[in-house]
Amino acid sequence: METIFRKTEGLTDALFHYCPGCTHGIIHRIVAETLEELDVLGKAIGVAPVGCGVLAYEYFNCDMYQAAHGRAPAVATGIKRVHPDNIVFTYQGDGDLASIGTAEIVHAAHRGEKITTIFVNNTIYGMTGGQMAPTTLIGQKATTAPYGREVAHAGYPLRIAEMLATIQGAAFVERVAVNTPANIRKAKNAIRKAFETQIKGEGFSIVEVLSTCSTNWGLTPIEALKWLEENMIPYYPLGNFRTPGR
């Protein structure tokens, strides 16, 4: 019998623990498929964050680390400096990367560290139960912004892709979303380019993936996808911010 579809070798057989409707699973899958398609699974080393993605080390079928909250880019730096020929990536949420770990991500980019970061922006702290993140939208409710985020009190949401794109060492920066099949295809394409940037040794690469958290947003999975489209994409425009040689 002809096999027309099979699960990627890039994922283990462990069952995801993610909530129904959460898009972490989709993002895991397209990252894993990309590693397999680029034939680098055997030399891939990944770094899981603290956040809902913490157990990613059980899901990706390659050597893995679990890092302290926000420090994945520093851990990846240590790995890449020892094994420059391996493919090193971090997988981080927006509390991890855009709050506690801003120094580490900025300086990994600033050094032009030849690693790839998958940055999952769901505008909220999922794992700890829905607190405000630096990426929480204006007016969006969170357990620590019970009346909705107010600019006067908490400032404007942080646009990480745009910020990192100002750094010379960040060779590839793109923002994608995983709310529709078409966008998922585009996201996978960007993830492939990001890893290719690393393989060619062109510098730091990051893909910001707009993601959902229906549980903490208090929406059904379908409503959450719609909310992403209607609220997140207008504030966090999709597109490429940096490509090597451009």
Added chain:
Amino acid sequence: MAKILMKGNEAIAAAAIKGGCRYFFGYPITPQNEIPEYMARELQKVGGCFVQAESELAAINMVYGAAGSGARVMTSSSSPGIALKQEGISYIAGAELPCVIVNISRGGPGLGGIQPSQGDYFQNTRGGGHGDYRTLVYAPATLQESVDLVMEAFEVADYYRNPVIISGDGMIGQMMEPVEFKEIPKRELPPKDWATDGTKGKRKPNIINSLYLDPEQLEKHNWRLKEKYDRMVQNEVRYEMYNLEQAEIVIVAYGTTSRVVKNVISILSKEGIRVGLLRPITLWPYPEKAFDEIPETIKALLSVEMSTGQMIDDIKIAANGRWPVYFYGRSGGMVPTPDAIIEKVKEILRGQR
């Protein structure tokens, strides 16, 4: 090999490279800057790599990545910087990774000062990191001993898969002494088959991790770590006993302070007052068993520290009520003078006789 005159920090850095260290991650802070500076010059010549991290937090996490990758790796800092590394040290201990951490300590609390201090005894031996973990702590008193212990520290770290701390004060880092790089005893080390270098499709993934969500599993992990720490207590304790025969008082001191005490001992012996020195070389595991060797002539113990009194807690635990324990210390970067220690010894003897 002939002896060469070196500055403490440079001797420590050179010893690390001789001990197999090929990766160094650090952030500048006085009085240890010559260590990263030396590494920046020398590591690339031996095929290694130096990275100036954006902070001590980043540096210790780079160490975590490099140690998990199977490399011999070191970081160094001074007191406030070591405080920032504590979360990372806890992760490294939890994930059972080997590395060497040098603390050339200075006065605190807060920004404190930049002069030598032993105010990091608690930080070095108790850690500031969370959870049930221990780090082996060496406290060299001379540059020769620093060199020997740094080289050995890499063997010991690999042997136990645990961080090893070198506790030196600013004096050790900044002074110059002749040193010789000798061969150090090699341990039988298993291959690092747990390290990450890519599966190459030939083995199951290696995972570097300290997370155990199931409390029963975490407890099991912690008791297994405890067994390892117990083996360190059994096998790694080091100390020096000096001039204890017929002594009336034992001074307990480590590192730079122990050298001042040796002066005190020779001055007092000319006056016919016999004082001994118990010098812990490992601050953890603490040389409790050394206290069992203290002769019957001893009337009291005196802790001399460059702090307001930190090691004295361990001395009291080890003494277990067998002798009164006195204290003399200077803090904030001040070094005890022989005269002041002599005065303290005489005062104790007046009370004891």
